[in-house]
Amino acid sequence: MWAFYNGRTQARGKREGREAKSHGGYSKKRLNPMAHRLLVRRIWTLSVKDHRCLPASTSSFSTSLRSSTTPLSLLSPKRTLPRSLPHTSRREVSFNVQDHEDFTERVINSELPVLIDFHAQWCGPCKILGPRLEKAVAKQKGKVAMAKVDIDDHTDLAIEYGVSAVPTVIAMRGGDVIDQFVGIKDDEALDSFVSKLVGQ
Amino acid sequence: MAALCRVRHRWKRTNCIQLLTRNLTGTFDYDLVVIGGGSGGLACSKEAAQLGQKVAVLDYVEPSVKGTKWGIGGTCVNVGCIPKKLMHQAALLGTALKDAQKYGWQITGPISHDWSTMAEAVQNHVRSLNWGHRVQLQDKEVKYLNVKGSLLDEHTVKGLTRTGKEIMLTAKNIVIATGGRPKYPTHIPGAVEHGITSDDIFWLKESPGKTLVVGASYVALECAGFLTGIGLETTVMVRSIPLRGFDQQMAGLVTDYMEAYGTKFSWRSVPKSVDKLSSGVLQVTWTEEQTGKDQRDTFDSVLWAVGRAPETKTLGLEKVGVKLNKESGKILVAADESTSVPNIYAFGDIGEGRPELTPTAIKAGKLLARRLAGQTNELMNYDNVATTVFTPLEYGCVGLSEEEAESRHGKDSIEVYHAFYKPLEFTVAERDASQCYIKVVCKRGGDQRILGLHFTGPNAGEVTQGFAMGFQCGATLTHLKETVGIHPTCAEELTKVNVSKRSGLDATVTGC
Numbered sequence: 244m245w246a247f248y249n250g251r252t253q254a255r256g257k258r259e260g261r262e263a264k265s266h267g268g269y270s271k272k273r274l275n276p277m278a279h280r281l282l283v284r285r286i287w288t289l290s291v292k293d294h295r296c297l298p299a300s301t302s303s304f305s306t307s308l309r310s311s312t313t314p315l316s317l318l319s320p321k322r323t324l325p326r327s328l329p330h331t332s333r334r335e336v337s338f339n340v341q342d343h344e345d346f347t348e349r350v351i352n353s354e355l356p357v358l359i360d361f362h363a364q365w366c367g368p369c370k371i372l373g374p375r376l377e378k379a380v381a382k383q384k385g386k387v388a389m390a391k392v393d394i395d396d397h398t399d400l401a402i403e404y405g406v407s408a409v410p411t412v413i414a415m416r417g418g419d420v421i422d423q424f425v426g427i428k429d430d431e432a433l434d435s436f437v438s439k440l441v442g443q
Numbered sequence: 444m445a446a447l448c449r450v451r452h453r454w455k456r457t458n459c460i461q462l463l464t465r466n467l468t469g470t471f472d473y474d475l476v477v478i479g480g481g482s483g484g485l486a487c488s489k490e491a492a493q494l495g496q497k498v499a500v501l502d503y504v505e506p507s508v509k510g511t512k513w514g515i516g517g518t519c520v521n522v523g524c525i526p527k528k529l530m531h532q533a534a535l536l537g538t539a540l541k542d543a544q545k546y547g548w549q550i551t552g553p554i555s556h557d558w559s560t561m562a563e564a565v566q567n568h569v570r571s572l573n574w575g576h577r578v579q580l581q582d583k584e585v586k587y588l589n590v591k592g593s594l595l596d597e598h599t600v601k602g603l604t605r606t607g608k609e610i611m612l613t614a615k616n617i618v619i620a621t622g623g624r625p626k627y628p629t630h631i632p633g634a635v636e637h638g639i640t641s642d643d644i645f646w647l648k649e650s651p652g653k654t655l656v657v658g659a660s661y662v663a664l665e666c667a668g669f670l671t672g673i674g675l676e677t678t679v680m681v682r683s684i685p686l687r688g689f690d691q692q693m694a695g696l697v698t699d700y701m702e703a704y705g706t707k708f709s710w711r712s713v714p715k716s717v718d719k720l721s722s723g724v725l726q727v728t729w730t731e732e733q734t735g736k737d738q739r740d741t742f743d744s745v746l747w748a749v750g751r752a753p754e755t756k757t758l759g760l761e762k763v764g765v766k767l768n769k770e771s772g773k774i775l776v777a778a779d780e781s782t783s784v785p786n787i788y789a790f791g792d793i794g795e796g797r798p799e800l801t802p803t804a805i806k807a808g809k810l811l812a813r814r815l816a817g818q819t820n821e822l823m824n825y826d827n828v829a830t831t832v833f834t835p836l837e838y839g840c841v842g843l844s845e846e847e848a849e850s851r852h853g854k855d856s857i858e859v860y861h862a863f864y865k866p867l868e869f870t871v872a873e874r875d876a877s878q879c880y881i882k883v884v885c886k887r888g889g890d891q892r893i894l895g896l897h898f899t900g901p902n903a904g905e906v907t908q909g910f911a912m913g914f915q916c917g918a919t920l921t922h923l924k925e926t927v928g929i930h931p932t933c934a935e936e937l938t939k940v941n942v943s944k945r946s947g948l949d950a951t952v953t954g955c
Contacts, residue, residue: 363574365567395514395570398577407578 337377337389346400350390351418356440358389359413361406369410372427376412379433386441414440471613473497475815476600478592478758479620481517482801483791485576487618487808492583494816499612500585501592501602507642508627508635514573515580515587518622518792519801521569526645527665529565531833534672538704538835542872556673558650566646593759597784601759616815619765619774619782619789620808621754623799628657628749633717637725638745641666651675652743655727657714659685661832663748664697668835671706678707678742680714680729686832690844693897696878700836700899703875712738717745753793763787768795778822780811788815790823798828829911831904836878839907841914842895848884857894858887860920860940864952866901867931879933883923883940891920898937906934 340346350357360376362369373391380389394401394409404413404420414422414436421440428436477488480502488500504521506512513521533556540554580587590602590610600617602610625640641662644651652675656667659681670677679701686694702708711732718726724741731738753773760767766775766783773795774782780790788811790797791804807823814820829841848857860883865876884895896910913922928935942950 363570365570365574394574398574402577402581407582409574 336380336385336387337391339391339393340397340400342397343400346390346392346397349388350415353388353415355386355388356414356416356421356442358387358437358440359404359415360389360391361394361401361404361409361411361413362391363394363409366409368427372410372412375428375430375433378430379437382434383437383441387437412436416440471598471615473499473586473612473614475499475616475618475812476501476592476612476614477618477620478600479517479618479622479754479791479793480515480576480587481620481622481791481804482519483622483804483808484517484618484620485515485580485808486805487620487790487812488585489579489583490809490812491816492585494812494818496812496816498585499588499614500580501588501590501600503589503591503603503605505591505624507624507640509639509643511643511646513646514570515576515589516569516573520572520576522642522645524801525572526565526569527669528833529568530561530645530669530673531665533561534669534835537672537674542868542874545872558673559648561673562645562647569645591757593757594763594765594787595759597763597786615786617787618780618808618811619758619787619793620791620804621758622792623751623753625662625747626750626752627747628714631714631716633719633725634714634745634747637717637719638747640747644746651746653741654678654744654746655680655725655740655742656746656748658748658750659683659687659698660748660750661686661689661834662751663746664701664834665832666746666748667706668701668833671701671704672835676707677705678709678740680709680712682713682732683711689832689838690840690846690882690895690897692845693838693840693880693882693899696880696899697832697834697836697838700878701834703877704835706835709738751792751799755793765789771795773797779814780807780823798825798830800828800830803828827911827915829907829914831907833904836899837901837903838897838899839903840895840897841907841911842893843884844895844897845882845884848894852886852894856887858885858891858920859883859944860885860942861944861950862936862940862942862952863950864900864933864936866933868901881936881940883920883937885920893918893920893923896937898933900933902933906937909934910937 338349340350350359358376358380360373362373376389380387392400394406404411408425410427411425412423413420422436424436474496475488475491475498477484477491477498477500480488480500484500484502488498492498502515502517504512504514511522517523519525537554537556540550544550577587588602588610590604592600592602594617595601595611597617598613598615600612600614602612604610625642627638627640628634639647639651644666651670654667654670654675655678656663656670657680659679663679664685667677667679684691684694685698698708709729709731712729713732715728715730715737718728720726720741724743725745726739726741727745728737728739730736753771755767755772755774758765760774764784765787767773768775774789774793776782776789776794776797780788780794782789790807790811792799797803797807803823803825810819810821810823827841829839831837831839843851845859862881863877864879864881866879869876869879879900880898881900882895882897883893884897885891885893893914896907896914898906900906910918923938923940926938928938936952939952942948
């Protein structure tokens, strides 16, 4: 796990000319996992709503699979997927994260701002939020990307970003966490969240 | 990518060197390493971490013969208590739907059950629990490693990852809480190739269909119970007696109810072989002990519930000197969960003579952690532990069985009070309540201390829990009789027992 931290700093160091910008709100460079968790909890307790999957609770929503996650999640975590070289820009606006390297490449090193959707198969509210997020991202017409992380497939990654309840959505720009929320948001609130990330 | 690889390699080498130096100077990587991330292991490691110890927990699930595997949490969370109770609930709801019509509910079409819907919902809940445990370990700062742990010496644990990589950890104290796994009757041809166990049944994506459950333990009866309840043709094959170790009169009531409600029983039968036919169904041949004749039938699934074996084989215990019970293979432990090796402890299902229950493992684990941290000298009290068997007619009990009480105190020194009652809810539903029964085994004379309490009926677990507290406090029959019942409930019948077996009077409860 420590190797992953190191690896990521290495990769980030490679990106020359990029400075850590302050983006208002939670303006630090990527917070350490502990601070992250405290942050998440603070937001969580502030916005206590019912639309959340707590680790130990079950959802009462339908368990139909999210069609957007099915095709790619069947393929993960195989590394033999043909992938384009790191330098070519990603065409897909919304994608499933395959592994740590994929995350580094397509999320941390992304030229676009990225929404990271931490979700789980067993989480009902995630299945409600998912399509809403897709809609909000589509409205931005390629100005923002969305990375989907299944927390059961990528537990270490989820833990590292302090995810305890799902859905957790993190807004990232230039490898830095700009904003995040836990639970469901309605379309209007999502549009506002995404616009803020894009910088409108 | 290359940078990443280099960094990893450098770290690994440094880490190994650091380990060596630490060993030589006498300090360890961890204060405590727990091998086994089940009910016991997790409770112990989290408690220890909370008390300021540096703890690591190693959890690894060797896939079942059929390839089933699961996440952190152990047997209870993944292939035991939790999915069992949920499927039991699914079956009870089926019965409730049938009763509902008598209560006025208009149910138009035929009622059928879809296994896949239930299985997915149950499996999703289990996965949410896996995640919850993971988060808890993170929050409590317990290092979690998904590796197969084994002992190299009394302070060194080797961990093997799924890909075959080895890691080493040194620890001041080591706790083994690896639990057990279902046994396969390997001497029966076809048993391993064609049968499944409780490790698999909860994770099946498709319905098991017509099922043969071999065994008469609570695992066998509970599984057969919910399979019948959801509408599957189920047969239980019993070699000798049901629920060995439990009060046999109560065990008989449990199986009588199951037979009355549609589970087939093949008594005094021993399976001989399992063959797979070209159609895909399994043909089972068995011997009826009474007649000596061989019988044959076909099933879609065969579920072996013939006992559980402790997970000790790959732990390297012999090398380190941890003694096992030769017959059971479990680790010999003292009252403080210590083994034959000073700083190595073992508890939970793996401990010889310990109840195979989650709550005792959790409590024992917490107390062990506190003792190791020097916070207490309190030992785990394994007496007076209440349990419930979640068969279609649930059976809850605390204390001694009638047989055990007789053997310990003598038949003349005990008084057994009993009653056959009818749950109010069964009346309108026109359900047979012949097996709903209560038994209170007391010491004869004096304050008539309660030695054992037994209850078959709906929600037996909920009923028994409260009485278990009274039992723990040394309740007597007088205490019980002085307790005013809550009306109308099944539990209140316990406060009203007054007919003794000795009197020979009719024990059927009549009206209010």
